[in-house]
Amino acid sequence: MLTCKTARHISKENAIVTTRLQGDEMMNNTFTNKFMSDEKNLKFLNTTMWGPNGIRQAEELASHFTITKDMKILDLGCGMGLSAVYLVQAYGAEVFATDLYADPTQNHENFQSLGIADKIIPMILDATQQLPFAKGYFDVIFSVGAYNMFGDNEEMLPNFIPYVKKGGYIAVAFPGLKYDFGDNIPQEMQPFWDVPEVARHVRGIEWWRELWSKARGIEIIDISEQGCNDIAWDEFIASLDPSGGDNWGDDKWTLDMKAAEDGKYFNTIQLIAKVI
Numbered sequence: 001m002l003t004c005k006t007a008r009h010i011s012k013e014n015a016i017v018t019t020r021l022q023g024d025e026m027m028n029n030t031f032t033n034k035f036m037s038d039e040k041n042l043k044f045l046n047t048t049m050w051g052p053n054g055i056r057q058a059e060e061l062a063s064h065f066t067i068t069k070d071m072k073i074l075d076l077g078c079g080m081g082l083s084a085v086y087l088v089q090a091y092g093a094e095v096f097a098t099d100l101y102a103d104p105t106q107n108h109e110n111f112q113s114l115g116i117a118d119k120i121i122p123m124i125l126d127a128t129q130q131l132p133f134a135k136g137y138f139d140v141i142f143s144v145g146a147y148n149m150f151g152d153n154e155e156m157l158p159n160f161i162p163y164v165k166k167g168g169y170i171a172v173a174f175p176g177l178k179y180d181f182g183d184n185i186p187q188e189m190q191p192f193w194d195v196p197e198v199a200r201h202v203r204g205i206e207w208w209r210e211l212w213s214k215a216r217g218i219e220i221i222d223i224s225e226q227g228c229n230d231i232a233w234d235e236f237i238a239s240l241d242p243s244g245g246d247n248w249g250d251d252k253w254t255l256d257m258k259a260a261e262d263g264k265y266f267n268t269i270q271l272i273a274k275v276i
């Protein structure tokens, strides 16, 4: 799903995907591959992905700057907490795992079962509202698979900047397009772009570059397409249930959309800025 909605917050307890990484990917000694090589972790991942593999996206995003265990990280739109799991397990950082809809109690129980609950504060938070934190409190604001849903206007990035210490980072990654469709929506994508939320939230990388270039008080560190796009999508697609509903955001809807797209248009966009 490119822009998940609340209705898709279903348990996929029975969706045990046995697809494992093979070939070159297996050779890559990444955190994500190691995480997924554990049967319990794989089951957790396959029941909690609300978009292209959030652990894989988080790993690539975080590789562009330094994270240490004494850092405080605000994770916006964490869903079921995959990016938070990565930030704690890989770095030991303290993470505020926040989301507008995801159930913090369920997330807390999941974090407990992974033995990392002491490092994560799960909470409901609307990223579009004034944040309930002190200014300059966080070392990093981090977001995977969600920023496009609330950060697609000129106000949001300037709103977030004051909450990050000088020298800290704002780092986000989310589904986007290799080029902006504008009014020329490819015919095969038209049925999916008829959903206003999709048309609004799924933009081209140049559109995002222009938006972030307007903000003051930051230095852009990186704006690029993530290399993990294809595999992150494949892993997400493999976790979906083809008999799932076909309304926007449901499993079948997402499978149909990805089949229509067929690798031609989607990318994963990452934007990283240093607060100066």
Ligand SMILES: C[S@@+](CC[C@H](N)C(=O)[O-])C[C@H]1O[C@@H](n2cnc3c(N)ncnc32)[C@H](O)[C@@H]1O
Pocket: 001, 002, 003, 004, 048, 049, 050, 051, 052, 053, 054, 076, 077, 078, 079, 080, 081, 082, 083, 098, 099, 100, 101, 102, 125, 126, 127, 128, 144, 145, 146, 149, 150
């Ligand atoms: C596609 S899901 C991705 C979830 C998760 N980051 C992942 O990668 O699995 C997008 C998430 O953004 C959250 N979201 C949307 N609007 C939000 C807002 N205004 N404030 C906080 N979270 C929001 C949704 O509740 C949802 O969990």
